[in-house]
Amino acid sequence: EVQLVESGGGLVQPGxxxxxxxxxxxxxxxxxxxxxxxxxxxxxxxxVANIKQxxxxxxxxxxxxxxxxxxxxxxxxxxxxxxxxxxxxxxxxYYCARDSWAGNALDYWGQGxxxxxxx
Amino acid sequence: AIQLTxxxxxxxxxxxxxxxxPCRASQGISSALAWYQQKxxxxxxxxxxxxxxxxxxxxxxFSGSGSGTDFTLxxxxxxxxxxxxxxxxxxxGFPFTFGPGTKVDVK
Numbered sequence: 762e763v764q765l766v767e768s769g770g771g772l773v774q775p776g777x778x779x780x781x782x783x784x785x786x787x788x789x790x791x792x793x794x795x796x797x798x799x800x801x802x803x804x805x806x807x808x809v810a811n812i813k814q815x816x817x818x819x820x821x822x823x824x825x826x827x828x829x830x831x832x833x834x835x836x837x838x839x840x841x842x843x844x845x846x847x848x849x850x851x852x853x854x855y856y857c858a859r860d861s862w863a864g865n866a867l868d869y870w871g872q873g874x875x876x877x878x879x880x
Numbered sequence: 881a882i883q884l885t886x887x888x889x890x891x892x893x894x895x896x897x898x899x900x901x902p903c904r905a906s907q908g909i910s911s912a913l914a915w916y917q918q919k920x921x922x923x924x925x926x927x928x929x930x931x932x933x934x935x936x937x938x939x940x941x942f943s944g945s946g947s948g949t950d951f952t953l954x955x956x957x958x959x960x961x962x963x964x965x966x967x968x969x970x971x972x973g974f975p976f977t978f979g980p981g982t983k984v985d986v987k
Binding site: 796821822823856865869870 | 911916930971978981
């Protein structure tokens with residue numbers, strides 16, 4: 762069974778940093794692109810970033826470029842999102858998701874972890 | 881960035897009704913579109929990929945159609961458990977943007 766479990770969320774002050782983790786199991790993690798998607802309270806979904814299987818290609822939404830870094834550890838089946846220079850508008854539930862092999866889609870999602878940026 | 885629009889933002893329908901939810905892209909995206917269902921407090925769930933392919937385990941009352949700039953998610957016979965918000969997402973170019981969502985209420 763495919764499982765994605767996020768952790769690392771919490772309350773952080775504006776300008777602070779936080780590192781999210783996503784533990785993957787039930788599939789061969791090293792063979793999939795992986796993504797982060799966020800959802801601000803009461804708002805819609807926003808794709809944040811994704812990373813290729815070997816970690817050599819990474820893409821970001823403009824609003825987080827230069828502040829967030831996506832990475833992965835294939836040996837430990839883990840995905841990460843390092844978030845620096847956090848702003849109030851980064852407050853959201855952050856989901857880890859697997860990019861589908863079968864076609865254009867995110868086929869499995871974690872339960873999400875809440876990040877709150879506030880003083 | 882490619883923009884996706886979903887209108888209306890919400891709709892109400894009765895159990896058994898056929899419901900259609902549109903999604904329009906700001907430029908052609910071929911068939912690089914997915915649909916998701918999100919229930920309150922839950923993670924999104926994949927329904928449709930490549931615009932018209934049904935994801936594994938998804939009831940056959942859900943279907944997707946369209947290509948280029950205009951897409952539609954259809955629910956052939958609305959069920960009470962279909963109360964949710966439905967999002968489209970494009971994969972034609974980075975960033976992989978989502979539409980703003982359509983909330984479906986069951987009368």
